[in-house]
Amino acid sequence: xxxxxxxxxxxxxxxxxxxxxxxxxxxxxxxxxxxxxxxxxxxxxxxxxxxxxxxxxxxxxxxxxxxxxxxxxxxxxxxxxxxxxxxxxxxxxxxxxxxxxxxxxxxxxxxxxxxxxxxxxxxxxxxxxxxxxxxxxxxxxxxxxxxxxxxxxxxxxxxxxxxxxxxxxxxxxxxxxxxxxxxxxxxxxxxxxxxxxxxxxxxxxxxxxxxxxxxxxxxxxxxxxxxxxxxxxxxxxxxxxxxxxxxxxxxxxxxxxxxxxxxxxxxxxxxxxxxxxxxxxxxxxxxxxxxxxxxxxxxxx
Amino acid sequence: xxxxxxxxxxxxxxxxxxxxxxxxxxxxxxxxxxxxxxxxxxxxxxxxxxxxxxxxxxxxxxxxxxxxxxxxxxxxxxxxxxxxxxxxxxxxxxxxxxxxxxxxxxxxxxxxxxxxxxxxxxxxxxxxxxxxxxxxxxxxxxxxxxxxxxxxxxxxxxxxxxxxxxxxxxxxxxxxxxxxxxxxxxxxxxxxxxxxxxxxxxxxxxxxxxxxxxxxxxxxxxxxxxxxxxxxxxxxxxxxxxxxxxxxxxxxxxxxxxxxxxxxxxxxxxxxxxxxxxxxxxxxxxxxxxxxxxxxxxxxx
Numbered sequence: 129x130x131x132x133x134x135x136x137x138x139x140x141x142x143x144x145x146x147x148x149x150x151x152x153x154x155x156x157x158x159x160x161x162x163x164x165x166x167x168x169x170x171x172x173x174x175x176x177x178x179x180x181x182x183x184x185x186x187x188x189x190x191x192x193x194x195x196x197x198x199x200x201x202x203x204x205x206x207x208x209x210x211x212x213x214x215x216x217x218x219x220x221x222x223x224x225x226x227x228x229x230x231x232x233x234x235x236x237x238x239x240x241x242x243x244x245x246x247x248x249x250x251x252x253x254x255x256x257x258x259x260x261x262x263x264x265x266x267x268x269x270x271x272x273x274x275x276x277x278x279x280x281x282x283x284x285x286x287x288x289x290x291x292x293x294x295x296x297x298x299x300x301x302x303x304x305x306x307x308x309x310x311x312x313x314x315x316x317x318x319x320x321x322x323x324x325x326x327x328x329x330x331x332x333x334x335x336x337x338x339x340x341x342x343x344x345x346x347x348x349x350x351x352x353x354x355x356x357x358x359x360x361x362x363x364x365x366x367x368x369x370x371x372x373x374x375x376x377x378x379x380x381x382x383x384x385x386x387x388x389x390x391x392x393x394x395x396x397x398x399x400x401x402x403x404x405x406x407x408x409x410x411x412x413x414x415x416x417x418x419x420x421x422x423x424x425x426x427x428x429x
Numbered sequence: 430x431x432x433x434x435x436x437x438x439x440x441x442x443x444x445x446x447x448x449x450x451x452x453x454x455x456x457x458x459x460x461x462x463x464x465x466x467x468x469x470x471x472x473x474x475x476x477x478x479x480x481x482x483x484x485x486x487x488x489x490x491x492x493x494x495x496x497x498x499x500x501x502x503x504x505x506x507x508x509x510x511x512x513x514x515x516x517x518x519x520x521x522x523x524x525x526x527x528x529x530x531x532x533x534x535x536x537x538x539x540x541x542x543x544x545x546x547x548x549x550x551x552x553x554x555x556x557x558x559x560x561x562x563x564x565x566x567x568x569x570x571x572x573x574x575x576x577x578x579x580x581x582x583x584x585x586x587x588x589x590x591x592x593x594x595x596x597x598x599x600x601x602x603x604x605x606x607x608x609x610x611x612x613x614x615x616x617x618x619x620x621x622x623x624x625x626x627x628x629x630x631x632x633x634x635x636x637x638x639x640x641x642x643x644x645x646x647x648x649x650x651x652x653x654x655x656x657x658x659x660x661x662x663x664x665x666x667x668x669x670x671x672x673x674x675x676x677x678x679x680x681x682x683x684x685x686x687x688x689x690x691x692x693x694x695x696x697x698x699x700x701x702x703x704x705x706x707x708x709x710x711x712x713x714x715x716x717x718x719x720x721x722x723x724x725x726x727x728x729x730x
Contacts, residue, residue: 142510143507143510144472144473144476144507146476146477149473167503168469168470168500168503171445172445172450172473175447176447193538194502194503194532194538195506197536198499198502198503198532199469201495202469202495202496202500205495205499209443209444210444223535226531226535227531227536230527230528230531231495231499231528234493234524234527234528235493235494235495235498235499235528236494270537
């Protein structure tokens with residue numbers, strides 16, 4: 129059984145609310161943590177959620193709006209004060225490097241660990257340890273990305289076929305590791321007797337108006353974390369400003385056929401989020417509110 | 430009776446603790462709020478302390494270390510999203526303007542209100558509404574300031590002398606407003622019959638090793654907010670790193686003859702602060718711990 133977790137660290141849009149922090153979402157799979165967006169205060173939310181900073185191997189910034197990125201310099205400096213040595217991957221739109229390097233220069237700061245910055249223009253895909261991270265463009269006026277994370281696993285053996293062929297079990301792990309096996313005068317090619325084990329897929333929308341590309345990238349995802357800045361009475365304004373309603377998020381979840389939808393990025397105008405939930409569930413029943421510190425355990429055979 | 434308030438918004442040094450935010454201290458007198466240092470998360474602490482952002486007329490950054498300044502861009506952006514129109518004064522060391530303007534540029538942001546930036550090289554004094562704000566150099570390795578805030582009041586009339594001279598009371602407010610008065614063939618010069626009403630003085634150390642200049646500037650202050658990063662067992666390291674112990678802070682308070690000492694800026698190594706308090710009170714009995722959201726009301730005749 130594969131297990132990954134996703135945590136909403138901040139569920140507010142634009143400005144914080146007393147009980148809602150600025151955008152930050154965390155994914156973790158077997159020791160690999162990926163932080164998606166780093167609003168101001170993310171380091172406090174990580175502490176509240178009991179997530180060790182050293183778990184974070186990559187930070188993705190979906191777009192360069194202040195509420196999504198201004199917590200980054202402080203987080204990087206705190207990681208350094210905890211004497212981090214391990215490289216950190218920073219992934220986001222152009223401007224990310226300048227923001228971080230200017231903050232470091234002006235605050236007399238040199239990090240204790242290497243930071244690898246990748247500025248993506250229109251998309252990017254990177255393998256990191258046991259996950260693949262993909263940035264794809266969404267609709268938000270400025271350069272903005274959605275994020276797809278997929279866990280990577282060993283291939284699985286085709287048990288029934290191997291039993292039928294009678295290949296002794298001691299050879300199976302070789303096949304699984306990608307080696308061919310010779311037995312009884314026959315060659316068993318690993319690609320014939322193994323198949324790719326499907327990873328856990330989590331997709332995060334970042335900020336976006338309804339977006340075809342997102343639906344495509346979210347196809348078959350186990351979890352879709354989608355912004356729902358507004359509800360339907362603000363539909364027009366939402367789209368004009370590059371945002372979605374809860375219903376839009378649910379429609380994306382439905383069309384992509386995801387297993388579960390987690391709503392986030394709620395406008396400060398809403399105290400009560402029951403309308404968001406209602407609106408989404410009418411379209412996609414397996415919808416949930418991703419309020420601050422909501423944690424989802426994603427499991428898959 | 431004059432009344433001002435001071436609020437510790439963040440009392441941690443360098444990195445936050447679950448119950449201690451990054452450096453930020455607030456002073457308010459009759460509608461004029463001055464924020465001193467803006468660690469990451471200051472905007473959240475202001476909300477917790479119920480301080481309206483529009484009250485803040487000036488922000489002072491004592492020095493350009495990340496823990497003292499990285500909450501600034503986010504605060505300025507939130508003020509704008511609340512449609513602030515009133516000018517904000519930003520006062521701090523060189524680099525302040527570049528930090529703010531770079532963050533604005535890279536996060537596609539233009540503020541809704543004018544920001545006046547003053548970068549001080551070695552000190553600065555400015556009058557703002559009903560307060561005077563003075564920055565003076567302290568000892569912290571990089572360009573670093575302490576802050577003295579003094580409230581400004583109308584002059585007071587010398588009641589006994591005026592009664593002795595028999596000047597009718599209807600003329601007194603003219604004298605108080607700085608005008609001379611002619612009565613009964615005599616001229617009453619306002620400077621002879623009025624005196625300066627002493628303002629409330631609050632001094633904040635910023636980050637500093639023991640500092641003669643600070644003692645001088647804090648002479649007669651009603652409240653000294655002083656960093657106490659360490660306690661005496663770390664004395665040497667404290668001084669080397671440009672910091673004070675609780676005892677150092679108390680000695681400064683004693684020598685300056687202040688009314689009250691509030692300790693702040695506690696190193697993350699301390700969970701329990703009772704040693705800080707003990708150490709300070711042994712030297713200066715009217716010492717208090719300035720933990721997060723500690724509020725001090727300063728009153729003066």
